[in-house]
Amino acid sequence: MSAxxxxxxxxMLLEGIPGVTLSGEGPILTVETPxxxxxxxxxxxxxxxxxxxxxxxxxxxxxxxGLEVVARLDNLDSRVCVMLxxxxxxGNTRCPSLFAIYRGANWMxxxxxxxxxxxxxxxxxxxRMLLPEDWVGHPLxxxxxxxxxxxxxx
Amino acid sequence: xxxxxAIDYTGSERLTMNMGPQHPSAHGVFxxxxxxxxxxxxxxxxxxxxxxxxxxxxxxxxxxxxYPSIASKTDYVAAMSxxxxxxxxxxxxxxxxxxxxAQYLRVMVNELQRVASHCLWLGTWCLDMGGALGxxxxxxxxxxxxxxxxxxxxxxxxxxxxxxxxHQVGGVRYDxxxxxxxxxxxxxxxxxxxxxxxxxxxxxxxxxxxxxxNVGVISSALAxxxxxxxxxxxxxxxxxxxxxxxxxxxxxxxxFKVPVETEGDCHARYRVRMVEFRESIKIVRQAxxxxxxGPISSRPGVKSLGxxxxxxxxxxxxxEGPRGEVGCYLVxxxxxxxxxxxxxxxxxxxxxxxxxxxxxxxxxxVVAIMGSVDPVxxxxxx
Amino acid sequence: MEIKPPxxxxxxxxxxxxxxxxxxxxxxxxxxxxxxxxxxxxxxVTEGIHSFPGGFxxxxxxxxxxxxxxxxxxxxxxxxxxxxxxEMMATFASRFDVERLGMVPWASPRHSDxxxxxxxxxxxxxxxxxxxYEQMPDPxxxxxxxxxxxxxxxxxxxxxxxxxxxxxxxxxxxxxxCPPPPESLLNGLLLLQEQIAHFHKTGRKAEPTxxxx
Numbered sequence: 001m002s003a004x005x006x007x008x009x010x011x012m013l014l015e016g017i018p019g020v021t022l023s024g025e026g027p028i029l030t031v032e033t034p035x036x037x038x039x040x041x042x043x044x045x046x047x048x049x050x051x052x053x054x055x056x057x058x059x060x061x062x063x064x065x066g067l068e069v070v071a072r073l074d075n076l077d078s079r080v081c082v083m084l085x086x087x088x089x090x091g092n093t094r095c096p097s098l099f100a101i102y103r104g105a106n107w108m109x110x111x112x113x114x115x116x117x118x119x120x121x122x123x124x125x126x127x128r129m130l131l132p133e134d135w136v137g138h139p140l141x142x143x144x145x146x147x148x149x150x151x152x153x154x
Numbered sequence: 155x156x157x158x159x160a161i162d163y164t165g166s167e168r169l170t171m172n173m174g175p176q177h178p179s180a181h182g183v184f185x186x187x188x189x190x191x192x193x194x195x196x197x198x199x200x201x202x203x204x205x206x207x208x209x210x211x212x213x214x215x216x217x218x219x220x221y222p223s224i225a226s227k228t229d230y231v232a233a234m235s236x237x238x239x240x241x242x243x244x245x246x247x248x249x250x251x252x253x254x255x256a257q258y259l260r261v262m263v264n265e266l267q268r269v270a271s272h273c274l275w276l277g278t279w280c281l282d283m284g285g286a287l288g289x290x291x292x293x294x295x296x297x298x299x300x301x302x303x304x305x306x307x308x309x310x311x312x313x314x315x316x317x318x319x320x321h322q323v324g325g326v327r328y329d330x331x332x333x334x335x336x337x338x339x340x341x342x343x344x345x346x347x348x349x350x351x352x353x354x355x356x357x358x359x360x361x362x363x364x365x366x367x368n369v370g371v372i373s374s375a376l377a378x379x380x381x382x383x384x385x386x387x388x389x390x391x392x393x394x395x396x397x398x399x400x401x402x403x404x405x406x407x408x409x410f411k412v413p414v415e416t417e418g419d420c421h422a423r424y425r426v427r428m429v430e431f432r433e434s435i436k437i438v439r440q441a442x443x444x445x446x447x448g449p450i451s452s453r454p455g456v457k458s459l460g461x462x463x464x465x466x467x468x469x470x471x472x473x474e475g476p477r478g479e480v481g482c483y484l485v486x487x488x489x490x491x492x493x494x495x496x497x498x499x500x501x502x503x504x505x506x507x508x509x510x511x512x513x514x515x516x517x518x519x520v521v522a523i524m525g526s527v528d529p530v531x532x533x534x535x536x
Numbered sequence: 537m538e539i540k541p542p543x544x545x546x547x548x549x550x551x552x553x554x555x556x557x558x559x560x561x562x563x564x565x566x567x568x569x570x571x572x573x574x575x576x577x578x579x580x581v582t583e584g585i586h587s588f589p590g591g592f593x594x595x596x597x598x599x600x601x602x603x604x605x606x607x608x609x610x611x612x613x614x615x616x617x618x619x620x621x622x623e624m625m626a627t628f629a630s631r632f633d634v635e636r637l638g639m640v641p642w643a644s645p646r647h648s649d650x651x652x653x654x655x656x657x658x659x660x661x662x663x664x665x666x667x668x669y670e671q672m673p674d675p676x677x678x679x680x681x682x683x684x685x686x687x688x689x690x691x692x693x694x695x696x697x698x699x700x701x702x703x704x705x706x707x708x709x710x711x712x713x714c715p716p717p718p719e720s721l722l723n724g725l726l727l728l729q730e731q732i733a734h735f736h737k738t739g740r741k742a743e744p745t746x747x748x749x
Contacts, residue, residue, distance in 0.1 A: 052378040055472075056503075058496040060485055070483070072470060076378065076394040083470070104381035107506040115210070130203035130535055131696060132660045139211055139695050140494075146211045146693055153659050153698040154688070175664050176615060178643035183617055183661060204661040205618055208694030215693070224690050230619035274622070277629075298629035305626075316623055316715050532618060 003027045006078045010049045014041065030083045038069070038086045039096040039122070046101050051075045051082050054104035059116045061142045066090040067116060071098065071105075088118070097122035115140035167191065171517075175204045179282040179521050182531035186508075186520070193516045198509050205535040213495035218244050218462040221492075223319035225482075228497055229533045230317060231274055234260075234267040235475035236533075237321040240495075242402060242471035243484035244323045248464040255448040256325035257404040262441040263311075263320060264403075264473070265434040266304055266338075269345060271476035272427050272434075273301035276352060279525035283365050293355060300348055303341045310334055323462045325451025335442050342435045349431055356424075366420035370511050370523035373418060380510070381503035384478025385430065386527065389415045389422035396474035407444070408437050420526040430476075460490045470498075477501050477528055499533030606649070606675065607732035609638040610725075613648035615668065617655025620682035623715040624654045632718035637725060645671040650728070651705070654715075656684035656691055657698040669705045675735065679724055680707045683714045690714065 007029055014020050019034040020041060033041045045051045051073035060068045071084045088095055097120035098105040109120045110129040117138035120126060128135060137144055147154075173186040183204035189197035209228060213221055225240040226233030238260060245252060252260075277297030284290020305315045312318040312328050320326055330338075356362050372382065374391040387394060395412040397405040413429035415422035453462065464486040472481035478500030487493040504527050512520060585591040616624055628634050628641050642648045645668045657665055669678065680701050683689035688699035701707060708731055711724035 052375070054379060054381040054503075055470075055479070055481065056381070056483070056496065056498040058483065060494045072483075076392060076399075079399055102381075103376070103379045103510065104503060104506055106509075107502065108381075128203075130206040132203070139208070144211075144695070146208065146215050146695060148695045150659055150695070153662055153703055154695075175661060176645075176668055178614065182621065204658060204664070205656065206658055206660065206696050207618075207656050207691040208696050212691065212694055227619055227690070231622060278625075295630040298626060299631065302626070302631045315626075315717055317619055 003078050003080050006049060006075060006080045010045070010080070010082070013044060013048050017041065024083070027079055028081045028083065030085065032085045032087070035086050035088055035092070035095060038084070039098060039101065042071070042073070042084060042098045043101050045073055045082055045084065049075060049080070049082070050077070051080065054098075054102040054108075055081075057098065057105055057108035057112060059112045059118055059140075061116065061140065063142050064090060066092060067118060069095050069112070069118065071108075073102075093117050094119050094121060096120070099123050114138070117141065168196065173520070179278075179524060181278070181282075181524055181529060184505075184524075184529065184531060184534075186512075188512075188517070188520070190517065193518075195512050195515055195517065195520070198512045200505060200508055202505070202531070202534050205531045207532075207536065209497055209536040210495055213492055215491065217459045217490045218323050218464060218492070219456045219459060219490075222321050222323075223317070226317045226319070227532055228499060228536055229475055229477065229480060229501070229530050231530050232267045232271040232476045233317050234263045234320060235473045235480050237318070238264060238403070239471055239473045239475075239480045239482040239497075240484070241321040241323050242473065243469050243482040243495075244462070244464050244486070244492075246469035246471050247467040247484060247486050248323070248462075250324045251452045252325055252403070253449045253452055254404065254446045256450050256452075258441050258445050259326050259330070259450065260321070260403045261405060261408065262338075262438050262445075263308075263326075265437045265441070266307060266342075268434045268476045269342070269431060269438075270301050270304040270308075272431050273297040273304070273345075275427065275476070275525075275528045277301070279522075279528070280356070282521045282525045283362075293352060296348070296351065300345050303344065307334070307338055307341055310337065322451060322453070322456060323464075324453030325449070327451070327455065329450050335445075338438065338442060342438055346432065346435050349428070353428065363421070365519075365522050366424060366526070368417075369420045369515065369519050370526060371418045372507055372511055376507065376510055377418075380507045382478065382507050383500055383503065384475065385423055385426045386478065386504055386507075388413060389426045390418035391416040396472060396479060400472075402471070402473065408440050410434075410437050420522055423526045463488065463490050464492075472498070475500055477530065477533070478504060480533070497533075497536050499536060501527075501529040501531070501533040502536075505529050505534055603733050603735050606735065607729040610650045610677070610728070610732070611640050611642045611648040612650040612652050612679075613645045613668065613672065614641045614643055615651055615653060615665075617653070617657065617661065618684065620654035620684070620715040623718060624652060624681065624721065627718040627721045632722060634722070634725065637729070639725070645669075646673065648672055649675070650677050650679060652679045652681050652721075653685040653701045653705075653707075654681040656689060657701045657704065658696050659698060660696070662698055662704055665701070666704050677708045677728060677732070678705050679709045679711065679728055681711045681713075681721060681724070682716055683712055686710045686712060 011022055021032045024030040053074040053076050055072040055074055057071040067088045069086050073082045095118055109123050112118050113126050114128040114130055169190045171188045171190055175183040175185045185201040187199040188195050222237045222241055225237045229236040277294040280293035281290040309315050311330055312320050372390045377387050377390040393414045398412055410433045413426045415425055466488045468485040470481055470483040472479050480500050481498035483496040484492050485494040582595055585594050680686050685701045688697050691697040692699055709724045709728045711720055713720050
């Protein structure tokens with residue numbers, strides 16, 4: 001099915017869920033969900049809208065407003081791109097995991113945990129991905145300085 | 155009579171082997187903690203991060219004019235596609251025009267980079283499978299010979315062989331000089347002829363077939379689920395190529411074929427990449443024939459730090475690199491530095507498929523699979 | 537028309553003020569000197585030779601021979617970390633062949649003489665690097681390739697990057713560049729060969745000759 005039809009179908013399915021806002025023009029659809037609906041909407045996107053391709057999952061630190069988790073899912077056949085976002089809110093670092101739906105979320109969520117400290121509920125093996133296991137701190141938070149010393153190496 | 159105790163050899167003897175960050179297969183710093191039962195792998199724990207160079211945090215502290223040359227160090231074997239992703243994301247947010255000549259130059263340079271990257275891939279893969287003192291070195295040396303001619307082209311264009319600062323927000327920084335087009339044509343003609351040599355060496359080679367057929371099969375559902383892209387995705391049966399399906403930088407003007415295979419094993423990935431070699435050469439010829447005149451950038455050359463200010467907004471720009479979808483998700487806040495930059499590395503997602511395909515293969519196949527997955531750890535660890 | 541050179545308005549930096557260099561110097565003062573510790577038997581044999589008139593000629597000639605042998609067959613352990621590894625592979629390959637200098641890249645550290653640290657050393661990788669260096673038998677040399685290994689390079693300010701591999705192992709030759717093209721690496725390897733030619737019996741390595749060309 002074509003991109004427009006697919007987007008129209010997605011909008012129809014998602015508009016019904018409370019708390020979900022849709023935006024975006026053309027083949028890019030941005031779906032903003034509340035935290036508890038994150039995995040539900042993700043599952044719906046995979047099964048009903050056919051977004052089988054898991055591009056990436058990351059987070060953004062909006063200093064006082066809290067963290068925001070962003071995932072990008074694509075439907076390669078009809079060239080539809082969906083940005084799935086959820087704002088965790090100030091002080092909240094828990095988010096439902098997409099691992100049960102997309103296996104690519106495994107490493108991406110581990111990296112988000114490593115860099116931001118977001119704990120993903122439902123992830124089987126949440127450990128640090130890129131930094132050593134005994135590292136203290138979550139570097140991509142705005143409160144972490146880029147040139148934090150680590151004697152004697154730096 | 156003494157009791158004869160039967161020893162059960164099946165399934166009880168498990169060995170944890172570390173394929174450490176320093177090992178002879180020429181791929182980079184990757185650690186795989188393999189759980190083995192005899193020679194068969196039962197579990198794999200991939201430890202990455204040995205090359206984590208803080209790209210995403212550094213991007214928040216470096217201006218848009220400073221970062222492209224650092225961006226080339228993510229996928230350092232295909233530096234042109236890495237820079238392009240970052241620069242395209244900034245251009246998407248700011249709606250900066252890129253002149254036609256710059257777009258054609260970008261296409262040309264990206265396809266030449268694909269040829270160079272695949273040369274290195276083929277060389278190192280065969281080196282791993284054949285052994286450094288065995289037959290593997292022959293293909294490695296031949297491929298590097300070809301790759302050096304392409305790097306010569308880059309050296310005469312940009313001044314650097316491996317890591318360039320060629321792209322800038324709004325266009326490119328260097329214009330090819332008078333003799334460059336002729337040198338380029340001569341180079342790609344030679345490479346096209348020499349590709350036949352490699353195929354002659356590998357196509358009917360019994361050892362090559364034995365090591366690559368039905369090894370490391372990735373199904374198309376698994377590939378899409380994990381986010382595998384590029385030649386791996388196309389070898390698993392998914393007919394998707396960013397250059398054709400979501401064209402960027404004037405790729406819609408070019409006529410090229412996209413190879414798709416359905417087996418999903420190492421040999422399929424090899425076939426896909428060999429066709430990509432030839433298609434890239436075709437694209438470069440078309441670009442050289444139709445290169446339009448005009449400026450090479452819509453913005454002035456790099457002179458000061460605060461020169462490029464990208465307005466508030468965000469965009470995800472992706473590029474079909476030699477390894478797959480290299481993407482840059484940029485959140486800009488109106489200043490001269492990004493607010494947040496996420497680098498979607500193709501090799502990160504490609505490697506994420508390893509825990510699902512390695513169980514069941516032997517240790518020797520791990521080397522063949524790693525080579526055909528072709529990871530570059532600058533992209534994985536960023 | 538006379539073109540005047542630009543006038544620099546920034547006062548020159550006083551390097552002593554930089555905390556990093558002070559830390560670096562502090563580290564160099566406290567690191568013990570590694571060198572070749574010749575076995576006591578060899579010592580006693582050379583003592584015996586020196587007791588004869590003209591014995592020094594023999595040991596000097598033997599020294600020169602051994603140093604020639606050492607420098608002509610330096611086996612680097614293939615320790616490619618990042619982008620510089622690709623240029624190192626290009627140096628080892630067809631066009632800039634390094635095997636004509638006698639260097640065979642060897643995967644096992646137990647059988648190699650030289651460690652070419654090519655690429656950024658991160659804090660996660662640092663203990664591995666130290667372990668590989670310790671596994672190499674004496675006499676061993678280290679060559680720091682590229683600006684990341686020299687000083688942290690473009691990633692110096694990153695939280696996970698070691699500001700130069702000389703904070704972990706003693707380095708004999710620094711090859712600058714990002715990445716250094718194979719010609720630069722070959723220059724560095726030839727400088728290393730000159731250093732090896734001056735490797736004295738006492739085990740003290742020669743002072744690096746500041747050769748600028």
